[in-house]
Amino acid sequence: MSSEHSHSHHMPATKPVKRNGLTKGAQVVLDALEQVKELASAQDIYGRLRQGADKAPGLTTVYRSLESLVAMGYVQSVDLGDGEKRYEVVNPGEHHHHLICDKCGESNHLDLCMVEEFEEAIRAKYGFQIKSHVLEIFGVCSRCHGHSKKI
Amino acid sequence: MSSEHSHSHHMPATKPVKRNGLTKGAQVVLDALEQVKELASAQDIYGRLRQGADKAPGLTTVYRSLESLVAMGYVQSVDLGDGEKRYEVVNPGEHHHHLICDKCGESNHLDLCMVEEFEEAIRAKYGFQIKSHVLEIFGVCSRCHGHSKKI
DNA sequence: CTCTATGCAAATAATTTGCAAGCAC
DNA sequence: GTGCTTGCAAATTATTTGCATAGAG
Numbered sequence A, B: 001m002s003s004e005h006s007h008s009h010h011m012p013a014t015k016p017v018k019r020n021g022l023t024k025g026a027q028v029v030l031d032a033l034e035q036v037k038e039l040a041s042a043q044d045i046y047g048r049l050r051q052g053a054d055k056a057p058g059l060t061t062v063y064r065s066l067e068s069l070v071a072m073g074y075v076q077s078v079d080l081g082d083g084e085k086r087y088e089v090v091n092p093g094e095h096h097h098h099l100i101c102d103k104c105g106e107s108n109h110l111d112l113c114m115v116e117e118f119e120e121a122i123r124a125k126y127g128f129q130i131k132s133h134v135l136e137i138f139g140v141c142s143r144c145h146g147h148s149k150k151i
Numbered sequence C: 001c002t003c004t005a006t007g008c009a010a011a012t013a014a015t016t017t018g019c020a021a022g023c024a025c
Numbered sequence D: 001g002t003g004c005t006t007g008c009a010a011a012t013t014a015t016t017t018g019c020a021t022a023g024a025g
Helices: A024-035 A042-052 A059-072 A114-126 B024-035 B042-052 B059-072 B114-126
Strands: A075-079 A085-089 A098-101 A107-109 A129-140 B075-079 B085-089 B098-101 B107-109 B129-140
Touching (some): A024 A059, A024 A085, A042 A085, A059 A075, B024 B042
Antiparallel strands (some): B098 B107
16 A cells, blocks of 8 residues: 555645534534544544543544544544544634644644645646645744753 | 654754765665655565565664664655655755645655745744644646546 | 664554444434 | 444554664774
8 A cells, every 4th residue: 555645634725515414423523522622633532532421432433433524524634743643623614734832742723824825826837736735833832932841 | 642743754944964874774775765766655665675685674674774864864754644654865954845646646846845935924923933844735736637547 | 892783573553344233214 | 124323343554662683893
């Protein structure tokens, strides 16, 4: 599997927005994800659900729910480069990128998408029609400037 | 492991450039990677080396070599979002992003880095000091426009 | 000789899949 | 009843690690 790549987690330039029709599991997962303000992985959500309720969905269901939530545009998947994908609730059809602090780990949303800014230029120059993209930025946030704390 | 992220594969805004001092394994891996013009995964390189020579480095060595090559700035790691990281030789200290075609799988280099373009604006607006970033763009390349071929 | 590089096998860990049972309509 | 949803366990797969040996300086 070396010439294949999945796109479910990318951020389409435009996104089809469907409404509702969530399975019970997906609803529970979405609720949980809505409560977490931070990015959460499938395992995070699973663990979190395990604690809260006695009748929590299984790990498989969490994975499958996230998959469909992403497909429906309710959730955005974020790849930080470690082996674990994170998820975050978004307004259907929207997406955003993150400024992730190397020191404290906090992530803030970027309010603009540079790729969209360059989309037309790229089509003009390369004849390339953008469908989706991945963009995450790492560095040091304002609160951590000058600090020497390690996570 | 939910609040941790590795950065070895990101593209620093500035990069320290050291010279040579490669282990035998790293040299072999670098050579192999130089011959492949496409992005190649550790497993790709391993398989490729297995074929060519009788005395090819083991998989572990390939992984370790890639790791050090990336650290030295000779190689860039690219995350396409499937579980498999790809690697590519770069001029030491440089980096670039890709336009990856969903249809034919080919990847072309972008000749500009949007993140660098916005680096100062982001520092000004968010007080965020960028250290590295991930950016890959997916879509349809010019050659595949109008075609309906699936990979 | 001493330290680093290497290889193999075993361990990790996230995610996926097969399959049987449960639930919805 | 029929089909989608769920759960558990087993399988997959990339990557990492332990440890003992080979090689370089």
